[in-house]
Ligand SMILES: [Fe+2]
Ligand SMILES: [Fe+2]
């Protein structure tokens with residue numbers, strides 16, 4: 161085959177690939193796909209997986225201190241769910257030909273990212289409420305749209321994960337409700353957590369569409385189904401009545417209903433702070449990764465033992481069969 | 483209140499204390515496990531123990547009346563009032579240490595809860611019936627891990643042996659009881675652990691042997707949990723566990 165044939169070959173494949181996507185057919189692991197599509201998916205799915213796993217730390221931070229046994233059990237179950245989401249997403253990424261060990265290595269050496277929201281500290285119990293309500297809430301907005309993503313294993317993963325995320329959001333909101341209708345100190349705790357987590361939650365949707373590096377190709381491939389700004393608007397709109405119902409003050413003083421658009425106009429986000437936190441100036445960036453590395457290294461001898469035991473077991477089995 | 487009823491409340495709270503304190507310790511593993519599947523599994527086990535504590539405390543609260551709730555027992559009592567066995571409050575340790583404690587406790591609970599399902603107190607019997615199923619799963623896990631670590635690598639073997647040796651002395655008090663428990667044993671309410679001590683020992687010895695480990699030296703024993711005579715660990719557990727609840731007294735969460 162000549163070089164020219166190969167190019168036409170690839171563009172023919174690409175054409176067919178795009179046709180399938182346009183026809184809303186799911187791409188499955190064994191299907192041909194453009195290399196860039198694969199790479200983009202690995203980046204996005206693994207980033208999502210890492211976020212679930214790193215997110216266990218800020219919430220895990222309150223398991224031993226939860227203020228009631230019921231809340232303790234609910235929080236523990238939530239963090240466990242997040243670990244399950246991580247597993248599920250690592251498996252989805254593995255269908256694209258990358259191993260979990262490679263993905264973890266990339267997280268630990270900084271080449272892979274996780275959601276920067278988890279670089280913020282969980283200082284008070286109210287933060288556990290705010291995270292469930294706002295952070296899981298923002299994640300749901302994004303993930304509901306990803307249920308229709310073009311890659312089959314990712315799409316199916318999202319459908320399953322979204323169900324649990326809605327529980328988390330409800331449970332987080334319940335924490336906020338208890339605080340908001342509690343003592344003045346409790347209400348202040350809720351307001352403070354809302355104030356600290358509201359803006360970072362909005363930033364979870366990523367930069368403005370105009371500044372988003374990957375947006376248009378990803379929309380065409382239907383890796384992304386809705387733009388950052390559209391998703392963010394949805395979240396802003398749905399959160400307003402929730403804040404009202406709690407009787408808390410909205411942190412955004414510029415928030416205003418826009419009759420014409422049928423949406424709320426809202427204040428500009430502090431992107432400088434956002435970028436500063438991503439770039440290592442958050443309270444917890446180093447701590448999160450170092451915690452992950454420490455646990456991973458402390459567990460090395462356990463994983464080795466498991467492998468060694470498995471080897472011995474197999475050898476014994478082979479010997480008794482011989 | 484009759485003496486037997488008061489005894490039953492105390493006994494039930496003790497069982498709640500055992501479950502809560504161990505559940506607390508295991509929960510410390512979340513995000514610290516050797517791999518993600520273990521984070522989930524340890525979280526599961528911890529949830530089972532915390533759920534168990536809630537059932538025991540809720541029953542004790544019902545029996546005592548006075549508007550008490552499960553949280554009263556968990557959050558409003560001090561170091562000297564908690565009556566869990568010491569083994570449950572020992573630190574998390576490394577993974578082998580955790581597994582050694584679980585092997586001892588899960589094997590014990592298997593016999594203990596099976597016997598408690600036959601308690602003349604229907605509520606205790608019902609809690610035990612639920613818990614004994616979970617314990618089956620816990621025991622399978624701790625047995626499998628003991629075998630893997632004992633017969634894994636040189637390092638894991640060494641660590642597993644150290645875990646077993648270090649926890650061993652805290653198992654003795656699991657098989658002793660005070661007058662309160664004796665009265666309840668006589669009434670058919672409490673479990674007499676002395677009855678299954680030999681079986682427990684035989685089970686442990688079998689697993690340890692299969693795991694190519696050595697039975698620990700039988701001589702040392704640390705006791706005092708049921709009298710509220712604790713190691714230094716418990717105070718720190720309660721400091722953490724109770725701080726928020728006590729900071730905002732009489733609040734709903
Ligand atoms: Fe999740
Ligand atoms: Fe998520």
Ligand SMILES: [Fe+2]
Pocket residue numbers: 242296324325328
């Ligand atoms: Fe979640």
